[in-house]
Amino acid sequence: xxxxxxTQATARGWLRSQSRWSPFEIIFWLALLLPFFLFPxxxxxxxxxxxxxxxxxxxxxxxxxxxxxxLGHAMFFGLGAYCAALLGKAGWGExxxxxxxxxxxxxxxxxxxxxxxxxxxxxxxxxxxxxxxLLTQELANALTWLTGxxxxxxxxxxxxxxxxxxxxxxxxxxxxxxxxxxxICFLLSRRIxxxxxxxxxxxxxxxxxxxxxxxxxxxxxxxxxYAISAAMAGMxxxxxxxxxxxxxxxxxxFNRSADVVVMLILGGTGRLYGAIVGAIIFLIARxxxxxxxxxxxxxxxxxxLMVVVLFMPKGILGFVSRLAGRRD
Amino acid sequence: MSSLIIxxxxxxxxxxxxxxxxxxxSVTLGxxxxxxxxxxxxxxxxxxxAVTVMRQLGFPFLLALPTAFLAAAIVSVIFERLLFRRLxxxxxxxxxxxxxxxxxxxxxxxxxxxGTVQQVLILPEWLRGxxxxxxxxxxxxxxxLIVISLIVTGVLVFGLERTRLGAQIRAAVDNQRAAKGLGLxxxxxxxxxxxxxxxxxxxxxxxxxxxxxxxxxxxxHFLVYVLIVVSVGGxxxxxxxxxxxxxxxxxxxxxxxxxxxxxxxxxxMLMVAILFVRPLGLFGKR
Numbered sequence: 001x002x003x004x005x006x007t008q009a010t011a012r013g014w015l016r017s018q019s020r021w022s023p024f025e026i027i028f029w030l031a032l033l034l035p036f037f038l039f040p041x042x043x044x045x046x047x048x049x050x051x052x053x054x055x056x057x058x059x060x061x062x063x064x065x066x067x068x069x070x071l072g073h074a075m076f077f078g079l080g081a082y083c084a085a086l087l088g089k090a091g092w093g094e095x096x097x098x099x100x101x102x103x104x105x106x107x108x109x110x111x112x113x114x115x116x117x118x119x120x121x122x123x124x125x126x127x128x129x130x131x132x133x134l135l136t137q138e139l140a141n142a143l144t145w146l147t148g149x150x151x152x153x154x155x156x157x158x159x160x161x162x163x164x165x166x167x168x169x170x171x172x173x174x175x176x177x178x179x180x181x182x183x184i185c186f187l188l189s190r191r192i193x194x195x196x197x198x199x200x201x202x203x204x205x206x207x208x209x210x211x212x213x214x215x216x217x218x219x220x221x222x223x224x225x226y227a228i229s230a231a232m233a234g235m236x237x238x239x240x241x242x243x244x245x246x247x248x249x250x251x252x253x254f255n256r257s258a259d260v261v262v263m264l265i266l267g268g269t270g271r272l273y274g275a276i277v278g279a280i281i282f283l284i285a286r287x288x289x290x291x292x293x294x295x296x297x298x299x300x301x302x303x304x305l306m307v308v309v310l311f312m313p314k315g316i317l318g319f320v321s322r323l324a325g326r327r328d
Numbered sequence: 329m330s331s332l333i334i335x336x337x338x339x340x341x342x343x344x345x346x347x348x349x350x351x352x353x354s355v356t357l358g359x360x361x362x363x364x365x366x367x368x369x370x371x372x373x374x375x376x377x378a379v380t381v382m383r384q385l386g387f388p389f390l391l392a393l394p395t396a397f398l399a400a401a402i403v404s405v406i407f408e409r410l411l412f413r414r415l416x417x418x419x420x421x422x423x424x425x426x427x428x429x430x431x432x433x434x435x436x437x438x439x440x441x442x443g444t445v446q447q448v449l450i451l452p453e454w455l456r457g458x459x460x461x462x463x464x465x466x467x468x469x470x471x472x473l474i475v476i477s478l479i480v481t482g483v484l485v486f487g488l489e490r491t492r493l494g495a496q497i498r499a500a501v502d503n504q505r506a507a508k509g510l511g512l513x514x515x516x517x518x519x520x521x522x523x524x525x526x527x528x529x530x531x532x533x534x535x536x537x538x539x540x541x542x543x544x545x546x547x548x549h550f551l552v553y554v555l556i557v558v559s560v561g562g563x564x565x566x567x568x569x570x571x572x573x574x575x576x577x578x579x580x581x582x583x584x585x586x587x588x589x590x591x592x593x594x595x596x597m598l599m600v601a602i603l604f605v606r607p608l609g610l611f612g613k614r
Contacts, residue, residue, distance in 0.1 A: 069421050116604055122420060123363060124607040127559040131600040134552065138593040254552075258428065265425050296440070302432025309426040310414065 019194035043171035050178035056275035058232035064269035067205030072133025078252030080234025088155035102238035110230020114223040152248030268315025341470035343577020344477035349532035352525020358564020366430040369547035374530025400530020438544040562612025
């Protein structure tokens with residue numbers, strides 16, 4: 001009896017030690033406030049990055065932690081974006097409730113889709129996520145009366161946050177808002193991955209056959225995290241719709257699904273900061289390189305992908321932490 | 329009625345094109361479990377080679393096709409030996425990302441040399457126009473496509489069932505470990521299969537120019553079709569690829585004819601449904 005309480009205490013202690021904040025993390029988050037003071041002209045780009053980072057974070061939860069490979073996560077991003085846009089068009093421009101509703105909507109669709117997702121693995125999983133993503137895009141394209149088809153939707157300016165912070169032209173409110181949502185979702189994800197649920201997910205990733213053998217209901221774990229991830233992706237999409245006041249079919253495209261996986265791989269999967277760092281590097285590189293030569297942007301990103309996969313399988317963060325001599 | 333037959337015919341011809349493009353991937357995926365998303369890029373290479381040799385060197389069309397096959401096969405061997413083989417033991421995600429990287433680079437390189445314009449291939453006189461049969465008009469080029477693909481299928485089936493290399497490939501697909509244990513050089517077999525499969529993709533790319541055009545997004549555009557054929561048909565199965573490709577071709581053409589407003593929706597729906605019921609594909613064994 002005393003033995004079990006002892007192990008429980010250490011297990012809890014271990015989990016707690018995992019979730020302790022390191023000074024690097026605090027510096028990192030403070031650094032994300034710098035664009036307000038140093039690069040005020042780049043604030044719209046900064047909020048794009050925060051949105052992409054939130055999206056990448058949602059993919060990291062299923063891909064990096066639960067081992068569910070996806071090539072169609074833009075589906076949920078797009079559903080959230082259209083949901084927020086339609087709310088705005090219907091005359092409800094309150095940002096926070098709109099954000100939560102969009103997340104809820106994407107989460108429900110994600111939960112429904114998860115019944116299909118957990119049944120398959122390997123190539124079939126890739127193809128089903130890809131297929132569902134393409135399916136949603138075709139559907140949105142066909143429902144022109146609802147989604148505006150290829151023209152997209154223009155939505156009225158979102159109402160001020162808390163009825164006080166107006167969305168301004170320079171993007172101060174936009175960046176503050178997206179960064180705050182990113183931070184809150186990051187805290188949630190951090191709590192999830194450092195819980196016993198998060199450990200079970202990692203077990204699924206490492207060995208999907210052994211989990212049922214030790215009595216863990218891996219399918220329901222996967223379904224839960226998939227729905228959570230879908231909701232988070234939906235919120236990222238809603239943020240995009242609310243801050244830019246436009247939605248086009250591009251939010252559902254395969255390119256967006258592929259880009260987010262690329263960001264994640266660049267940063268490093270299976271670590272929450274990998275998603276954020278990957279989004280920062282990817283979007284800044286695209287902003288700089290596309291300015292020089294937009295047509296060959298894909299050449300560099302392709303080359304970067306090949307190099308990262310061959311030489312830094314754990315992403316840039318994994319590479320850096322290996323250089324720093326720290327174990328993962 | 330007659331329009332239905334024409335749709336079936338056009339769909340089957342398109343399906344046969346998809347078959348030539350994708351059968352190589354099906355076999356290599358079944359053999360090494362290597363998810364090669366760059367397969368479509370080899371098809372694109374074949375297309376550009378065919379267009380270039382015809383325009384610059386004045387090759388006749390029938391000579392340009394084997395040239396496309398050879399070029400794609402040779403380039404694929406170089407890639408396989410230098411790069412892809414490092415990834416055989418890697419995770420699926422890394423294979424997918426690496427080969428997507430190859431597609432990105434290939435697309436940018438094609439843009440650099442050829443620009444983003446659609447390439448045109450001038451067919452010889454005898455392949456143009458259409459013939460009339462039972463009061464319906466059939467495109468000559470589509471008949472040619474079907475004939476070529478049936479020849480390719482015949483050669484493949486004969487090669488796999490009746491030759492020594494075919495027996496070795498079948499053994500390696502069925503049980504790689506046992507094949508190795510019996511002294512087969514699985515790596516070499518894989519290299520040869522990879523080259524043949526990519527060569528077929530190159531041939532398919534050259535044949536596709538007339539039907540769907542050719543631009544730097546070819547590798548991406550056909551990736552989805554090729555993957556649908558492979559996953560629905562089942563890995564490592566030529567019959568599966570043939571049936572999957574025919575289904576997809578007919579479904580695509582018919583869907584676009586009868587319900588143009590919902591586009592490819594039906595195809596994706598069908599694919600998700602088939603994979604949901606049979607995750608290994610219609611003819612997949614493992």
